[in-house]
Amino acid sequence: MTMFFSVLILISSISLIISVLLQEGSEEGLGTIGGNAPESLWGKNRGTSKQAMLQRVTIIAAIIFLISALGLAA
Template identity: 45%
Template structure:
């Protein structure tokens, strides 16, 4: 069981580092102020899910879920 705990701890540390990097790579919400003037109807506004920002948002959600699950598993005293 100690080997499993060490492996999960290493994976948890890697998820923490990846989550931090991906959150820092995202643009701030103030960068989207062009939506007031109608710039949200551009190509990037319509296809946000396929852009780099969309990929970063999806990976942030995935890593956040992995972070919570791993934290809960590592908190169990077995």
């Protein structure tokens, strides 16, 4: 079981690093909350864009990493 969680941590950490590095920077900062750039917050093609896919991959990899680390620690 330890080997399984170790492999999961390795794969998820590599995918997490790559997905974070491939994401574009956000210059708007908190401007999207104030309504200065509504197209970036609720964009027309937000769900199908490359950035949305990278964001999903990042979230999934982080969740797998967290669960694997907790499983390895137990």
